[in-house]
Amino acid sequence: MMFADTIVALSSGALPAGVAVVRLSGPAVIDVVSKLVGSVPPPRTACYAALHLPDGSVLDCGLVLYFPAPASFTGEDCAEFQLHGGRAVVQALLKHVASLPGCRLASAGEFTRRAFLNGKMDLLAAEAAADIISAETEAQRRFAVANSQGRNSELYASWRTRLLRARAFVEAELDFVDESDVPDAAAQAVWSDIDALVGEIDRHIDGFKKAEIVREGFDVVLLGAPNAGKSSLLNALAQREAAIVTDEPGTTRDLIEVVLDIEGSKVRVTDTAGIRDATGKVEQLGIQRARERASRAQLVLLLEDVGLDSPEVVLPKGKPFLRIGTKIDLCDGRPPNGYDHLVSCLTGDGLTELARAMGDAAKAAEPVAGELIPWRLRHVELLAEAVGHLRRAVEGERLPLELRSEEMRLAANALGTITGSIDVEDLLDVIFGQFCIGK
Numbered sequence: 001m002m003f004a005d006t007i008v009a010l011s012s013g014a015l016p017a018g019v020a021v022v023r024l025s026g027p028a029v030i031d032v033v034s035k036l037v038g039s040v041p042p043p044r045t046a047c048y049a050a051l052h053l054p055d056g057s058v059l060d061c062g063l064v065l066y067f068p069a070p071a072s073f074t075g076e077d078c079a080e081f082q083l084h085g086g087r088a089v090v091q092a093l094l095k096h097v098a099s100l101p102g103c104r105l106a107s108a109g110e111f112t113r114r115a116f117l118n119g120k121m122d123l124l125a126a127e128a129a130a131d132i133i134s135a136e137t138e139a140q141r142r143f144a145v146a147n148s149q150g151r152n153s154e155l156y157a158s159w160r161t162r163l164l165r166a167r168a169f170v171e172a173e174l175d176f177v178d179e180s181d182v183p184d185a186a187a188q189a190v191w192s193d194i195d196a197l198v199g200e201i202d203r204h205i206d207g208f209k210k211a212e213i214v215r216e217g218f219d220v221v222l223l224g225a226p227n228a229g230k231s232s233l234l235n236a237l238a239q240r241e242a243a244i245v246t247d248e249p250g251t252t253r254d255l256i257e258v259v260l261d262i263e264g265s266k267v268r269v270t271d272t273a274g275i276r277d278a279t280g281k282v283e284q285l286g287i288q289r290a291r292e293r294a295s296r297a298q299l300v301l302l303l304e305d306v307g308l309d310s311p312e313v314v315l316p317k318g319k320p321f322l323r324i325g326t327k328i329d330l331c332d333g334r335p336p337n338g339y340d341h342l343v344s345c346l347t348g349d350g351l352t353e354l355a356r357a358m359g360d361a362a363k364a365a366e367p368v369a370g371e372l373i374p375w376r377l378r379h380v381e382l383l384a385e386a387v388g389h390l391r392r393a394v395e396g397e398r399l400p401l402e403l404r405s406e407e408m409r410l411a412a413n414a415l416g417t418i419t420g421s422i423d424v425e426d427l428l429d430v431i432f433g434q435f436c437i438g439k
C-alpha cells in the first residue's frame, strides 16, 4: 500500500537527551534527505553529515541512515536522523521537514500502522512491539519479546487452516450431496476434529490468567487481626510510608495498594483493615472490603503477632496463603512454631526471605518460556467468539449444513481477526485447492 504523505516524528524519548532519533517514512524521503544532506547515503549505512537548512545554515551535524523500500521498518522509503538530543534541534528539524511538500508530523503509532498495512508485521507483532515499549519488569519484557516472535500467530493460523479445511469438506458435502463423493465417515471426522479444536482453544484461553499476572501484577493481600503489623509490613516491603502505622488497633480502614518489582516480577501488595468484630460503621465496611479483596487474591499473607493469641482469621476455601509471624523482635527465647515466615519490621529480620517467597510465588504463576497463551483481552474475546461459533457448529446436528458451515466461517474469521489477516479470498483458495473445479 502506498501512502501519499511522508511522515516524520521523534522516535526516541524525552528531551534533552544525549542523542535524538528522528524517523521519516514515505515517498518524499529521498527528496527530504538529499535536500538536507546534499546527497543520499548508501542504503542502511550510518553516515556522518551536516544538515543544511534552505538558507544555507547548519541545523546540526549527526548520523543519517537511509532504508529504501521495501526493506525498511514500514516497507516504505525510510530515513533516520540521529542528532544531538536538544529540544531546539529536534524542534527545528521537525518543523522544517513537516513544512516540506507532501510531509507532515506522524500521528501516534503511524509508523507501525504503515508497517502492518504493508504486511511487515501482523497485529499481534504490532501489539507485542507496544508491549516491549511499555514493559517495566523483567517478566513483562521477556513476555513481550517472546510474543513478538510470532508463535501465537502461527498457532492461530494453524487453527484457522484446520477450520477452513474442515469447512471445505462440509461445503463439498453440500454441493455434491447426491453424488456421495464425501463419505459420512469423513464428515464425522470433521465434527470430531472441530470438537477437539474447541478443547484446544478453551485450554489456550485458560492461560490468559497468567498474562494478566505478568501485566497487572501478582496479587498479594495482607490479612490479619488489628495491630498484627500489616501496615508496617507493607511499608517495609515498599520501602516508603505508604500506609499509616499507629499502635491503635483499627488504624487501616480502606485498601492500600503498593506495586513492587520483586526479582523482575510485578507484585501488587494490598494492606487491609484488621479483621475483628468491629462496632464502627467505617471499620465494618473496611473489614468487608478486606475479605472481599482477599477472596480475589492470588496469595494471602496471614499475619499474626507472635506475642499474642490472635483470633483465627478464616480464609476462603482453597485460597493459597502463608502464615506470617510478626514482631519476632518481641519474642525472647525459642522462635514460635507453625509459621511459614517470621518477620520483624523493626529489625528487618525475615523480610528478604519473605519478599523472595512472594517473588517465587509470582514467578510460579507466570507463563514459562515458550508457553503459548493469549495475552490481551482482545485476543481472548475473539478466541471465545470462535469457540462460541464452533460449539454451535458441532452441537447443531439438527441445523441445516449451510448454517453449520457458516458458523465455521465465522469462527475462522474471528481467528483471522486476531492477527489481522482475515481475507475472504483464503476460503476460496482452500476450497479450490482441495477439490478440483468442475468436479
Ligand SMILES: Nc1nc2c(c(=O)[nH]1)N(C=O)[C@@H](CNc1ccc(C(=O)N[C@@H](CCC(=O)O)C(=O)O)cc1)CN2
Residues within 6 Å of the ligand: 021, 067, 070, 071, 072, 073, 080, 120
Ligand atoms: N534506529 C532504530 N532502532 C530501532 C528501530 C528503528 O526503527 N530504528 N526499531 C523500530 O521499531 C526497532 C527495530 N525494528 C526494526 C524492524 C525492522 C527494520 C527493517 O529495516 N526491516 C527491513 C530489513 C530487515 C533485515 O535487514 O533483515 C525489512 O523488514 O524488510 C528495522 C528496525 C528497535 N530499534
Ligand SMILES: Nc1nc2c(ncn2[C@@H]2O[C@H](COP(=O)(O)OP(=O)(O)OP(=O)(O)O)[C@@H](O)[C@H]2O)c(=O)[nH]1
Residues within 6 Å of the ligand: 224, 225, 226, 227, 228, 229, 230, 231, 232, 233, 244, 245, 246, 247, 248, 249, 250, 251, 252, 253, 272, 273, 274, 275, 326, 327, 328, 329, 330, 343, 344, 345, 346, 347
Ligand atoms: N516491636 C515491633 N512492633 C511492631 C512491628 N511491626 C509493627 N509494630 C507495631 O505494631 C503496631 C501496629 O502496627 P500496624 O502496622 O499499624 O498494624 P496493622 O496490622 O496495620 O493494624 P490495623 O491498621 O489496626 O489493622 C504499631 O505500633 C507498630 O509500630 C515489629 O516488627 N516489631
